[in-house]
Each structure stands twice: as structure tokens, then as C-alpha cells.
Amino acid sequence: MRIALLTYSTKPRGGVVHTLALAEALARQGADVTVWSLGRGGDDAFFRKVDPAVTVRIVPFAARDGEDVGDRILRSITVLGDAFRHGDYDIVHAQDCISANAVGTCIRTIHHLDQFTTPALAACHERAVVEPTARICVSAAVAAEVRDGWGLEPTVIPNGVDSARFEQAATDVAARRRWAEELGEYVLAVGGIEPRKGSLDLVEAHARLAVRRPDLRLVFAGGETLFDYRDYRAEFDRRCDELGVRPLILGTVADDELPSLVAQATVFAFLSTKEGFGLAAMEALAAGVPVVARDLPVLREVFGNAVTFASTHTEMADALGAPTDAERRERGHALARAHSWDDAACAHLDFYAEHARAS
Known part of the structure; x- marks a missing residue:
């Protein structure tokens, strides 16, 4: 079976x-897998090495000065669609709105x-929901x-997690020491400064927490996005100044350094306003780090009693500063x-086979 x-x-x-993780797992099951993507900003490879059993096709996508977000997304669809056969x-199998629009007839994973x-x-969003064949x-x-919203019946296949990678990071004393010496004790959020990640709420919660835990630093990692969040970032900076919060914003962290950064965190903040699963929080759990999550139905479904849920800034602060719960860990x-x-x-391969029989 040839899978794109x-x-x-x-x-x-x-x-x-x-x-990438799904592609590599499919290849381990014997599938012939190719991953297609746009190479933004001159990229000719993914952010990490990909198992050579997976074929990678990167379509060049040059930046254009002055191009707004909408035009960039529409051009992304055209460029990827023109290259794909x-x-x-x-x-x-398209994994997002852009690629689903680019290729037309496809299976689509709707993450959120x-x-x-x-x-x-x-x-574009509407087409990427209603036009896929499954x-x-x-x-x-x-x-x-x-x-x-649409009267459609998707099949549910949960994410996997590279649990062993983050468990091993928890035992890597040297790598964790590097972060401890650089950052001290810290609350970690992964995903950048953006509305969907609830970054402003985390600042509000951290300001309350700092009253009793001034030693506990606030750290953000990640942040690559297609969208323009300059106004939100300006509000974030303004509120940090008002509250006296001084977050450390690391930006994108190298893939081989991320597990130890996660494993060394005192607590992992996952205050997203919208999620499909919560892979970053699941990785933190694998590393043995307590997670505080916004109280959303999807996160209740995925995490059950393995994390602490909070809704208000005060609840978030209290949960972030609570002692480690060994049973929850x-x-x-x-x-x-x-x-x-x-x-x-394996669940995807079963789904593909059933889809092929029905087509």
C-alpha cells in the first residue's frame, strides 16, 4: 500500500x-510511506531526522515580503497542490486544512x-471538513x-506518544542538570505565545503563584506558527509588565534537547483553550512531570485523573504550585x-483498508 x-x-x-511519528510507525508495519510538506523559509528537511524507511518530499515555498496570512495560506494550497500527484x-491522507485543500480527494485527520x-x-476550513472522502x-x-456541526461521523484514532524517549530523558542527569543550572525551577509551557495556547492566562496564574513561589520561573518553548499574533504578543508583553512577570521565551528548542527540558520542569502548564488531544502534555506525563490542564471536555477525555484541571486564574496558580502527587505521577x-x-x-492501516474496499 502506497501512502502519502x-x-x-x-x-x-x-x-x-x-x-512524522505516524509515518515512521506505518513504515515499521511495512507500508510504503511518503511525507509531503512545504519547505517554508528555505527549509529542505524537517526539524528532525526522519527514519530513512520514510520517503520525504519537500516542496520549496519561498517567503514573500508584505504577504499577509490569508494570501500566504492560499498560496500554500496552490504550491503544494501543483506539486502533488x-x-x-x-x-x-491530509493532516491539516492546507494540505486537504491542496490535494482535494483525500482522507483528512481533523486534529481540532x-x-x-x-x-x-x-x-478553506469548510472545504477541508466536508470534501474529504473520510x-x-x-x-x-x-x-x-x-x-x-456537519452531521459527519469521523473515526476516532488517538495519538501515539514516544513515551520511552521522555522516560529516558527523566534519567539523563547531565542533560537535566544543564537546564537546572540555566533555569532553576520552572513552570514550562510548550507551544509559543498565542491565543489558543492560553498564554495570557498562564501569565495571570503565574503572577498569583509568584507571591508564594518567587523562585519558580515561567518558561515558554516553541512558537512556530503560520499566523500573525503580533497584537496578542503585544498584549502579552503589556500584561507581563503590569504584573511584574518576567517569562523566559526560548523559542524553538532543538528536538534532541526538548525531552530533557520537559523532564526537568517542576510542572507543565497546558492551558490551551482548544485542543484535539494534547500530545505535549502526554509527553510531559511520560517524563514524570505533573501537568496542570485547562478544564476542557477533550482534555477530560484524554487525561482523566492523570492531570490536575483548573478553570480560573486562582485555580491555575494553586494547581501549578501544589506539591507533587506521586499517585498521579x-x-x-x-x-x-x-x-x-x-x-x-495499525489502526490507520485497518482504516485505510476498509476505506479502499468501500471506494
Whole structure:
């Protein structure tokens, strides 16, 4: 079976991480897998090495001065679509709105649903939900949103987690010491400064926490995005100044350094306002780090009693500063280990075979 997985970027965003891990797991099951993506900013490879059993196709995508977000997304669709050839594959599986629009007839994984105010982007989002021939969601909560919004019935296949990688990082004393010496004790958030990640709420919570834990630093890692969050970042900076919060913003962290950064964290903050699964939080659980998550139905579904949920800034602060719960830590380990990429790949192969029979 010749499978094409398509994603929109080579950078370390959640959907891209998912695509590469799934591709490698499919290849371990004997599938012939090719990953397609746009090479933004001159990239000719992904943010990490990819198993050579997976074929990689990077389509050049040059930056244009003065291009707004909407035009860049529409051009992304055109460039990727012009390069891709359907006839080379038995299964075409798009992992996001851009690639689903680019290739047309496909299977689509809907990680989460977005809301766009620009008519052209709203139309792209709509097409990427309704036009695929079949849909996968990584959680039942997102599948329910699709069912309620469009009357469609996606199949739920949860994410896998590279649990062993983050468990090993927890035992890497030298790598963890480097972060401890540089950062001290810290609250970690992964995903950059953006509305969907609840970055402003984390600043508000940290300001309350700092009253009793002034030694506990606030650290952000990651942040690659297609969207323009300058106004949100300006509000973030303004509020940090007002509250006296001095976060350390690391930007994109090298893939081989991220597990030890996560493993050394005192607590992992996962205050997203919208998620499909929560892979970064699951990786933190694998590393034995307590997680504080926003109280969302999808996160209740995925994490159950393995994390601490909070809704208000005060609740968030209290949870971030709470002592480590050994029983919860063990539940987190067990939950992360239960999510295997090989299991996810087998479920995808079954789905592909059924889809091929029905087509």
C-alpha cells in the first residue's frame, strides 16, 4: 500500500510531529510511506531526522515580503497542490486544512477545529471538513464537534506518544542538570505565545503563584506558527509588565534537547483553550512531570485523573504550585505508555483498508 501523508510545514508543530511519528510507525508495519510538506523559509528537511524507511518530499515555498496570512495560506494550497500527484498513491491522507485543500480527494485527520473570520480562510476550513472522502479525529470530543456541526461521523484514532524517549530523558542527569543550572525551577509551557495556547492566562496564574513561589520561573518553548499574533504578543508583553512577570521565551528548542527540558520542569502548564488531544502534555506525563490542564471536555477525555484541571486564574496558580502527587505521577506514566504509535499505525492501516474496499 502506497501512502502519502501531507502536512503544511517542516517546523515542530503538533500536527507535524504527529505526521512524522505516524509515518515512521506505518513504515515499521511495512507500508510504503511518503511525507509531503512545504519547505517554508528555505527549509529542505524537517526539524528532525526522519527514519530513512520514510520517503520525504519537500516542496520549496519561498517567503514573500508584505504577504499577509490569508494570501500566504492560499498560496500554500496552490504550491503544494501543483506539486502533488494523486496517481502515485493508493491512500492520500491530509493532516491539516492546507494540505486537504491542496490535494482535494483525500482522507483528512481533523486534529481540532478552527474559527476564521476572513471569508476565504473560512471557506478553506469548510472545504477541508466536508470534501474529504473520510475523516479521522484524534479524540471523541473533536469527532463530536464534527458530528454536531456537519452531521459527519469521523473515526476516532488517538495519538501515539514516544513515551520511552521522555522516560529516558527523566534519567539523563547531565542533560537535566544543564537546564537546572540555566533555569532553576520552572513552570514550562510548550507551544509559543498565542491565543489558543492560553498564554495570557498562564501569565495571570503565574503572577498569583509568584507571591508564594518567587523562585519558580515561567518558561515558554516553541512558537512556530503560520499566523500573525503580533497584537496578542503585544498584549502579552503589556500584561507581563503590569504584573511584574518576567517569562523566559526560548523559542524553538532543538528536538534532541526538548525531552530533557520537559523532564526537568517542576510542572507543565497546558492551558490551551482548544485542543484535539494534547500530545505535549502526554509527553510531559511520560517524563514524570505533573501537568496542570485547562478544564476542557477533550482534555477530560484524554487525561482523566492523570492531570490536575483548573478553570480560573486562582485555580491555575494553586494547581501549578501544589506539591507533587506521586499517585498521579504513576497514573500519568501508565497513561502515556498506553498510547503507542505502533498501535495508532495499525489502526490507520485497518482504516485505510476498509476505506479502499468501500471506494
